[in-house]
Amino acid sequence: MRVFAWLMVLVMSPMVSAAGGDDQQWPTQDGPVTVVWQSPDDYRDVRASSGRQDRYENHVFATLGKEFQKRLQPTLAEGETLTIVVTDLDLAGDVRPSFGAAANDIRVVKSIYPPGINFQWTLKGADGKAIASDSVEIRELNFENTASKMRYQSEALHYELRMIERWVDRDLPEKLASR
Template identity: 65%
Template structure:
């Protein structure tokens, strides 16, 4: 009888429910929508300390807001831009601290550059596709980039400056033509 009661309690516990609930990551809405597609398959969004889910939530919200900030001013009234992030690799690599502390550590070296892969789609006010494409941003010179100084107090400063540089230099023609 005790086994049945414990089994029922386990099934109804918040931990069991959390395992079955689908994870919802932040998606920024407005003229620029950022969607995080299959984040469990991303190359590296590993927390070095703390709760993994909270860390991912912070990373996705911070980078999503950067996309919005950089791209929303380029759109005409009624247009919608959707960024679908398909892969993310944060600068550095998380390594175990082997008992030196309770947390792992993120080693940032030039051999671990940041990278973001995404698809974008621009819709007009009638929801007709104007243009779309796939982008892979990888910053091999991330440690020496002067633009990262702007974000130096942010844990994601390499990724934020990488998105900023892409939005200034490498925008697709359909978006870049609006800044002239």
């Protein structure tokens, strides 16, 4: 019995020290397109319906950050860099408690809970000087009826990925063309 107790202490001690740390490092994608997640605890809705909250947030931030990189990197000229600082995120749907056999909450996705993201971006030239910048607030009100939703249907964050794609295709070229 004592051996079991000591084993539990040894196994649980890294989890306790990791859970107690306030210096959570969220994925920040670096390179020509850098994505920074600023104060994620203040975001409107990045709640996990099941599992560990920090793992879910890590997955969400990594997935959306990679999408920003994939979409924006081809728009940059040689030597240019683009920094995106995300200040708010609201995932599609709303997390509600389940009052049934399941112990986990559920995310209810309805048109009254559209996805949204707020961020600032700054484009810098090869010399490091700012060329253009803007503050962006995207809210995809008609997210359930978008024509190309099939492209991301197998992805966990398909509404949010589509929202980023539409912003890059529809709104960003105007800003880059004015430089």
